[in-house]
Amino acid sequence: MDLAKVKVAILGSGNIGTDLMMKLGRSDVLELTSVIGIDPESEGLKRARELGYTAIDTGIEGFLERPELADIVFDATSAKAHIRHAKLLKKAGKKVIDMTPAARGPFVVPAVNMGTNLDADNINLITCGGQATIPMVHAVNRVSPVEYAEIVATISSRSAGPGTRANIDEFTETTSRGIVEIGGAKKGKAIIILNPAEPPILMRNTVYALVEEGTMDEAKIVESIKQMEKNVQSYVPGYRLRTDPIIDGNKITIFLEVEGAGDYLPKYSGNLDIMTAAGVKVAEEFAKNQLAKQLV
Amino acid sequence: MTRDIYITEVALRDGSHAISHQYTVEQVRKVAKALNDAGVPYIEISHGDGLAGSSLQYGLSRTNEMELIEAAVTVADRSKIAVLLLPGIGTVKELKEAAKLGAKMARIATHVTEAxxxxxxxxxxxxxxxxxxxxxxxxxxxxxxxLVEQAKLMESYGADTVYVVDSAGYLLPDQVAERIRALKQSIGVNVGFHGHNNLSLAMANTLAAIKEGATRIDGSVRCLGAGAGNTQTEVLVAVLDRMGIKTGVDLYKMMDLAEDIIAPILQTPQEITRDSLTLGYAGVYSSFALHAKRAAAKFGIDSRDILIELGKRKVVGGQEDMIVDVAAEIAKSKAISI
Incomplete structure (x- = not known):
């Protein structure tokens, strides 16, 4: 007999939804049953049908008529739509992983604070820059208190969608909050840069951290950073340090690169891959927790 | 006052790069007062990388830029205070703060393809x-x-002016002329030009832009700007006066400001050093110069090699973190080849 799996659905049949579809097909603990969109002709829904999933083309209302299809729902629509979806899904008793910047639920970075959020009914994934850099801020902070952390995320222009572009302040503001609330820095700052070079560049991130005077423990910090790299790699295989961290007085500079898995989105868009990979990781942790409870 | 050309003085913003963002309230007050008295219509003030640019990535400001903006506003009764904002670095929050303090012009800067x-x-x-x-x-x-497509976007969002910004000081006069001409033919709002002097062409480029119809021009007094600086304002005022083009700016007052107030602020005179010449030659963002110099010293390599490599990689403005990254790579490959 197959091991029990928890049923999940994807709301949103765009690029992110389709990439999630590819990733979920490989999960040991999640069973993707359905993809929900609003356009029966959309590429995403066509692909869902081809892969044998239930394709619902009447939006969230269509899903709510068949709530048995999933216990966990990924929302890969938009921040605006999510506000409505969040209420309806909460009422229906579903756990929700919010891929949009709506920030209704607690911020989660799987490598840092998954454990404390297993009972939350709505999880927000902050931003791509946050998913890539907050683990490193935390890795430094768990050794030496971080007074200030600053991150610079550079992504290829092609991987920045119209939503990100029209609302770029949301990225800097939400990421800064995440650096403090989840990374543990006393103060945080985030910068995002779009680079149009062809062929498109991989997502790059630089993390600067200033630790409290007199607390720099170079060997321990580097060790902690390398452990964190492995931890994130366990769910984002293309996540890596570009070089060894550079330490200068009480400042640590960390250079990161994220290559996407190339499931549906191109490899250069590591910024999108890290979001879908983190989403799947959160759902798997939810599922394991739920399955463990059923066994008791 | 009738003006044919409206000058925006950028020494208190672009010039901030040249002095590693160390402006004091007192310096800004003096410079802004002198610019105001000389009749310069717009004075730009912010961190060199725009509002909220103070960072480990670009350099920390000695003084909070809002205090600098406030100081300038209080002494400028004729000139308007402008601020620069790069989306992705600064946000609407800082823009509101600057507006509340009295800033009257917002210059929103993006890479040429990302309007x-x-x-x-x-x-x-x-x-x-x-x-x-x-x-x-x-x-x-x-x-x-x-460029035309992106300028049209800026116009459609409500920009009153669209600037062609030669951030690397790379363009040649004919290239500036064809760009300005194309914009004049395709958009209805004012067209402006911002040059850098890395190839000693800031003045020639500015004149080419004016000839093609640009009416908004950036200058920096005594060339106080990133790289080799911008079009030197006091010289531009003199040249345009000779050409019968009205700027409304008092030449003697600008000269005195340059000599008596700006020169003492400069730690080293603005020259076309080998680093700034390399910026213009390789097409690299002008504010990278000082960062590349520091990285070169740290890794024991030639700063020109760093800048040329950055040019090859098509690095855009704001990617200062690439400088140390590339420097480390060059140092590593040198160590291996030895």
Whole structure:
């Protein structure tokens, strides 16, 4: 007999939804049953049908008529739509992983604070820059208190969608909050840069951290950073340090690169891959927790 | 006053790069007062990388830029205070703060191909009652058709002026002329030009832009700007006066400001050093010069090698973190080859 799996659905049949579809097909603990969109002709829904999933083309209302299809729902629509979806899904008793910047639920970075959020009914994934850099801020902070952390995320222009572009302040503001609330820095700052070079560049991130005077423990910090790299790699295989961290007085500079898995989105868009990979990781942790409870 | 050309003085913003963002309230007050008294219509003040640019990435400001803006506003009764904002670095929050202090013009700067990130900020600036400029940086990196398309976007968002910004000081006079001409033919709002003097062409480029119809021009007194600096304002005023083009700026007062107030602020005179010449030659963002010099010293390599490599990799404005990254790589490959 197959091991029990928890049923999940994807709301949103765009690029992110389709990439999630590819990733979920490989999960040991999640069973993707359905993809929900609003356009029966959309590429995403066509692909869902081809892969044998239930394709619902009447939006969230269509899903709510068949709530048995999933216990966990990924929302890969938009921040605006999510506000409505969040209420309806909460009422229906579903756990929700919010891929949009709506920030209704607690911020989660799987490598840092998954454990404390297993009972939350709505999880927000902050931003791509946050998913890539907050683990490193935390890795430094768990050794030496971080007074200030600053991150610079550079992504290829092609991987920045119209939503990100029209609302770029949301990225800097939400990421800064995440650096403090989840990374543990006393103060945080985030910068995002779009680079149009062809062929498109991989997502790059630089993390600067200033630790409290007199607390720099170079060997321990580097060790902690390398452990964190492995931890994130366990769910984002293309996540890596570009070089060894550079330490200068009480400042640590960390250079990161994220290559996407190339499931549906191109490899250069590591910024999108890290979001879908983190989403799947959160759902798997939810599922394991739920399955463990059923066994008791 | 009738003016044919409206000058925006950028020494207190672009010039901030040249002095590693160390302006004091006292210096800004003196410079802004002198610019105001000389009749310069717009004075730009912010961190060199725009509002909220103070960072480990670009250099920390000695003084909070809001205090500098406030100081300038209080002494400028004729000139308008402008601020620069790069979406992705600064946000609407800082724009509102600057507007509240009395800034009247918002210049929203994006890479030449990325105008759509400016929509939100141009709209916000308009709502705050500010005059708006769409500032298309690194203009040499896109074909003219692309520049035109992006300028039209800026215009559609409500920009009152669209600038061609030669951030690398790379463009040659003919290239500036064809860009300005293309914009004049395709957009209805004012067209501006911002040059850098890395190839000693800032003045020639500015004149080429004016000849093709640009009416908004950036200058920096005593060339106080990133790289080799910008078009030297006091010289531009003199040249345009000879050409019978009215700027409304008092030449003697500008000269005195340059000599008596700006020169003492400069730690080293603004010259075309080998680093700034390399910026213009390789097409690299002008504010990278000082960072590359520091990285070269740290890794024991030639700063020109860093800049040339950055040019090859098509690095855009704001990617200062690439400098140390590339320097470390060059140092490593040198160590291996030895």
């Amino acid at each position: 759509d990130v400016a929509l939100q900020h141009i709209h916000a600036a308009k709502d705050l009652g500010m005059e708006t400029v769409g500032f298309l940086m690194m203009a040499h990196m896109a074909p003219i058709e692309k």
